Amino acid sequence: MSDHHDRASHRFGGPWTETKLTILRKYLRAYTTALKNQSFTTGYIDAFAGTGYRSQAANDGPQLALPDLAGDQEEALLKGSVVYALETQPRFDRYVFIEQDAARCAALDALKAQHPDLAADIKVCSGEANEEIRSLCAKNWRDRRAVLFLDPYGMQVEWQTIKAIAGTKAIDLWLLFPLGIGVNRLLTRSGEIPEAWRHRLDVMFGTADWIDTFYRVESQPDLFNPAATTLVKARVDVIASYFVERLKAVFPAVAPNPRILRNSSGNPMYLFCFAASHPRALGIASDILRKID
Numbered sequence: 493m494s495d496h497h498d499r500a501s502h503r504f505g506g507p508w509t510e511t512k513l514t515i516l517r518k519y520l521r522a523y524t525t526a527l528k529n530q531s532f533t534t535g536y537i538d539a540f541a542g543t544g545y546r547s548q549a550a551n552d553g554p555q556l557a558l559p560d561l562a563g564d565q566e567e568a569l570l571k572g573s574v575v576y577a578l579e580t581q582p583r584f585d586r587y588v589f590i591e592q593d594a595a596r597c598a599a600l601d602a603l604k605a606q607h608p609d610l611a612a613d614i615k616v617c618s619g620e621a622n623e624e625i626r627s628l629c630a631k632n633w634r635d636r637r638a639v640l641f642l643d644p645y646g647m648q649v650e651w652q653t654i655k656a657i658a659g660t661k662a663i664d665l666w667l668l669f670p671l672g673i674g675v676n677r678l679l680t681r682s683g684e685i686p687e688a689w690r691h692r693l694d695v696m697f698g699t700a701d702w703i704d705t706f707y708r709v710e711s712q713p714d715l716f717n718p719a720a721t722t723l724v725k726a727r728v729d730v731i732a733s734y735f736v737e738r739l740k741a742v743f744p745a746v747a748p749n750p751r752i753l754r755n756s757s758g759n760p761m762y763l764f765c766f767a768a769s770h771p772r773a774l775g776i777a778s779d780i781l782r783k784i785d
């Protein structure tokens with residue numbers, strides 16, 4: 493891998509990545525178009541920003557961002573969420589990119605040179621996503637509106653952060669919820685869940701009552717034991733609905749049709765959720781989710 497390749501892109505995701513970014517891209521365009529003639533300052537916040545580019549086996553992905561660079565390499569450079577946001581027209585007024593990896597922050601900073609007209613309005617924050625978002629949410633949002641994209645690898649997003657986002661009443665949230673890749677794996681078949689895993693689930697859901705939804709005891713009497721019971725673990729669709737309900741507890745407008753993102757074997761990996769304070773935003777997001785292939 494070339495030096496440029498190491499710094500400017502990083503390898504992540506799977507076949508679902510394209511779907512996720514297409515949904516986001518469509519929403520960003522619809523959003524800035526809808527707010528074009530309003531007096532709000534508009535922002536795009538990417539809290540797990542990466543580098544702006546991603547790499548993937550060259551024959552996997554349709555859209556080469558820098559085909560001349562990728563030509564003789566085994567991997568192609570594809571656009572990531574940050575670059576799609578910078579390319580959105582009409583443009584946002586401000587861009588905030590949060591990333592905890594220092595080398596990736598440097599790659600994000602380097603994007604300013606590729607977008608000189610936007611450079612003064614791009615802020616790269618080197619830090620932990622939950623902390624940075626909560627501090628942004630504590631600001632005065634009266635005259636500001638933003639789209640926030642939360643694209644973690646796993647279970648990094650804490651419920652307190654989601655609550656703080658909802659509390660602004662000014663941020664439209666797209667969140668990659670780790671349905672199969674995180675939660676379903678921590679829910680053991682036996683129901684015996686190590687304390688550290690329980691704690692992670694509590695922090696992510698903001699409550700400990702998930703256990704009552706995700707496990708139920710069924711009676712299975714037989715000839716020798718009429719009182720026999722068995723523990724049944726919830727299917728992923730129950731986990732998905734539970735999380736949508738949690739979002740509804742803090743956001744007035746939550747997409748009822750989040751997108752399940754599957755790997756090439758058809759297993760659900762993530763749930764791509766949308767939540768906002770405004771019904772109009774929900775209408776746009778739901779429409780995009782409904783129409784995506």
Ligand SMILES: C[S@@+](CC[C@H](N)C(=O)[O-])C[C@H]1O[C@@H](n2cnc3c(N)ncnc32)[C@H](O)[C@@H]1O
Binds near residue numbers: 542544590645
């Ligand atoms: C899946 S990648 C993001 C990809 C990006 N959205 C894109 O489309 O190009 C997740 C990124 O989050 C960063 N990250 C992981 N945990 C983090 C945290 N707690 N706070 C901030 N960044 C984090 C990783 O370094 C990685 O670059």
